[in-house]
Amino acid sequence: MLQAHSFLWNFLWVAPNVILLALGVLLSRRGYSREFPAFLSFAILSAAGDLAVYCADIVPFISAIIFWRVQWAGFVVESVLKFLVIGEVLSRFLSPYPSVARLGRYFVSGFGAVLILVAAVAAAFARGDSSVWLISGFHVVEQTVFIVQLGLIMSLLLFAAYFRMSWDRLSFGIVLGLGISACGHLVTWALIANANPSAQQRTWLAFFNMAIYNVCVLIWGYYLLIPSKVPRKTNSPALPNHNLDLWNRELERLLQQ
Amino acid sequence: MTIAILLILAAAFALIFIVLITISRSLQVSGTDLVGQIRPIDIEAFRNLIDAAENEFLRRRLPATEFRVVQRARLRAMAAYVLSAGRNAAVLVRVGQTALASSNLATVEAARQLVDNALLLRRNATFALLRIYIALAWPHEGPTAALVLHGYETLNGTAMLLGRLQNPAAPVRISSTL
Numbered sequence: 001m002l003q004a005h006s007f008l009w010n011f012l013w014v015a016p017n018v019i020l021l022a023l024g025v026l027l028s029r030r031g032y033s034r035e036f037p038a039f040l041s042f043a044i045l046s047a048a049g050d051l052a053v054y055c056a057d058i059v060p061f062i063s064a065i066i067f068w069r070v071q072w073a074g075f076v077v078e079s080v081l082k083f084l085v086i087g088e089v090l091s092r093f094l095s096p097y098p099s100v101a102r103l104g105r106y107f108v109s110g111f112g113a114v115l116i117l118v119a120a121v122a123a124a125f126a127r128g129d130s131s132v133w134l135i136s137g138f139h140v141v142e143q144t145v146f147i148v149q150l151g152l153i154m155s156l157l158l159f160a161a162y163f164r165m166s167w168d169r170l171s172f173g174i175v176l177g178l179g180i181s182a183c184g185h186l187v188t189w190a191l192i193a194n195a196n197p198s199a200q201q202r203t204w205l206a207f208f209n210m211a212i213y214n215v216c217v218l219i220w221g222y223y224l225l226i227p228s229k230v231p232r233k234t235n236s237p238a239l240p241n242h243n244l245d246l247w248n249r250e251l252e253r254l255l256q257q
Numbered sequence: 258m259t260i261a262i263l264l265i266l267a268a269a270f271a272l273i274f275i276v277l278i279t280i281s282r283s284l285q286v287s288g289t290d291l292v293g294q295i296r297p298i299d300i301e302a303f304r305n306l307i308d309a310a311e312n313e314f315l316r317r318r319l320p321a322t323e324f325r326v327v328q329r330a331r332l333r334a335m336a337a338y339v340l341s342a343g344r345n346a347a348v349l350v351r352v353g354q355t356a357l358a359s360s361n362l363a364t365v366e367a368a369r370q371l372v373d374n375a376l377l378l379r380r381n382a383t384f385a386l387l388r389i390y391i392a393l394a395w396p397h398e399g400p401t402a403a404l405v406l407h408g409y410e411t412l413n414g415t416a417m418l419l420g421r422l423q424n425p426a427a428p429v430r431i432s433s434t435l
Contacts, residue, residue, distance in 0.1 A: 163376055166354045
């Protein structure tokens with residue numbers, strides 16, 4: 001069952017892309033194209049690209065070199081779109097908070113610059129798993145991109161957690177899916193680029209990668225299609241009198257000085 | 258292989274953090290006792306600690322070594338106050354964000370103002386804390402935490418306004434004072 005090109009393999013590769021493509025089309029019909037243009041572009045183009053790579057894999061007359069070139073092209077487009085999605089979420093997340101918006105942008109950008117250095121060092125020390133640059137280079141670049149991507153998402157989540165800022169449902173869903181996907185993919189590419197796994201282990205890693213991606217697409221579907229619970233108006237935590245009294249006392253003392 | 262292990266560990270920690278954030282977010286949706294987490298601070302004592310004149314007085318009166326010991330103690334106390342102010346601000350961010358769901362426009366506006374002031378205070382408290390910790394190494398001059406105090410005072414006002422809008426029947430003593 002856990003063999004390359006088995007039914008499960010094909011299903012895990014095709015299904016998330018079909019779902020993501022459908023999700024992208026559905027969301028653009030619902031008018032989300034103005035709210036999340038980068039995410040919608042990512043959903044549609046990345047799914048189409050991945051399906052093209054799948055076709056290149058199964059069609060017998062496509063050579064290995066062409067397959068890897070298609071893989072490279074798809075990966076470059078997908079990576080650029082993912083970074084645009086992160087930027088879009090960052091901008092959307094910070095816009096209601098003008099007092100810390102600039103600090104947030106500096107924090108995430110600064111963290112990004114450090115991550116690029118870390119990723120470059122990791123890439124320089126990668127062993128490379130193939131004598132063909134087209135293949136080993138692809139794995140190292142994948143590792144590099146996922147280090148930066150995961151780091152940016154973590155910096156955004158850390159910033160929000162530190163300031164106790166709340167996420168809107170859609171942005172959080174997108175970040176959650178991207179974060180989990182980056183964690184799983186980073187593990188896979190770090191192992192492939194540095195640990196030189198056997199053919200069987202590579203197949204298992206591919207299954208792991210695809211399974212993670214399926215979960216992420218389902219997360220995006222859940223957060224983007226299912227509406228959030230309507231908050232109960234009565235549940236808002238009114239400031240209690242005793243606390244207000246304490247605060248008032250302090251303020252009165254200040255005014256009497 | 259070492260790099261692979263390091264990256265796998267980093268990914269595992271990141272995943273744990275993401276899961277924890279997701280769980281805490283769902284707990285917030287179900288509602289928790291937020292205001293119970295607020296720890297009132299003595300603003301007068303805080304003001305006294307950051308008073309530049311007091312600092313200058315101690316410097317003139319005490320020998321250099323003794324001044325450094327006293328100043329370190331004052332800085333530690335100042336750090337505790339700033340930390341409390343920052344924590345209270347974080348709680349008030351949540352309080353304000355919850356109140357944003359209100360149907361009353363005035364409450365929403367007050368809540369938005371509270372969130373903005375609380376975030377500003379949390380930011381200033383973070384920077385002030387950094388300066389205090391640096392000053393602890395060389396307690397020559399007291400770092401200014403005036404921005405934190407000013408922010409805390411502003412936050413008092415906005416929190417009271419929101420409290421009054423949420424619960425108009427509650428007696429707010431500041432009105433009678435003014």
